[in-house]
Amino acid sequence: MEYTEGESDPGTTRPGGRTARVRAAVLSAAADVLAEQGFAHLDLADIARRAEVGKTTVYRRWGTATGLVTDLLLDMAQQSVPRTETGSLLGDLTANARLVQRTLADPRQGALFKAVIAAAGSDPKAAEALYGFYTARVEEWAPCVEQAAARGEVPGGTDAREVIRATSAPLYYRLLTTALPLDEAAADRAAHAAAAAAAAGAYVRKAGT
Numbered sequence: 001m002e003y004t005e006g007e008s009d010p011g012t013t014r015p016g017g018r019t020a021r022v023r024a025a026v027l028s029a030a031a032d033v034l035a036e037q038g039f040a041h042l043d044l045a046d047i048a049r050r051a052e053v054g055k056t057t058v059y060r061r062w063g064t065a066t067g068l069v070t071d072l073l074l075d076m077a078q079q080s081v082p083r084t085e086t087g088s089l090l091g092d093l094t095a096n097a098r099l100v101q102r103t104l105a106d107p108r109q110g111a112l113f114k115a116v117i118a119a120a121g122s123d124p125k126a127a128e129a130l131y132g133f134y135t136a137r138v139e140e141w142a143p144c145v146e147q148a149a150a151r152g153e154v155p156g157g158t159d160a161r162e163v164i165r166a167t168s169a170p171l172y173y174r175l176l177t178t179a180l181p182l183d184e185a186a187a188d189r190a191a192h193a194a195a196a197a198a199a200a201g202a203y204v205r206k207a208g209t
Contacts, residue, residue, distance in 0.1 A: 039119035089148035101187035
């Protein structure tokens with residue numbers, strides 16, 4: 001069956017309705033192309049064909065390949081697993097690092113992130129969308145560090161968001177710059193390093209920052 005323009009306006013969603021089904025099908029097809037072929041091959045007409053959706057619907061709602069990437073990243077942020085609270089900073093950061101590791105080590109998801117990061121390097125709107133995705137994930141996990149500060153595990157004034165970024169950054173670096181396995185050991189090292197640095201005061205905000 002081919003979805004075509006229906007009764008709903010573009011940009012709206014009705015859970016369980018036609019618009020939601022169209023969006024899910026299109027975003028799934030877009031993710032497949034990004035993972036298999038990269039951003040350069042993200043063609044709206046091809047996406048419509050793969051998703052069995054009318055071309056007019058896709059062009060009217062998303063407009064450009066970048067528009068698709070933006071909506072895909074928004075959906076990924078919304079669908080991401082919520083933070084884990086273990087009662088300790090190291091436990092929370094380990095949970096965060098292992099979640100990132102499992103995502104990036106997945107053949108499809110890892111390829112998808114590589115494609116989106118590559119697109120962000122040359123397309124300002126793709127870069128903005130990627131920034132929005134990471135910001136949403138950092139904001140989700142930052143309370144873990146704030147709770148650690150309240151427990152006395154890290155100094156007051158610790159920049160929670162920088163700690164979360166420091167936890168995942170080594171894993172993205174490993175994905176993009178090496179052929180080394182992205183395993184739980186790598187995730188645990190990243191979590192231990194970030195927790196130790198935070199406890200030592202490395203992420204305390206300086207006056208005026």
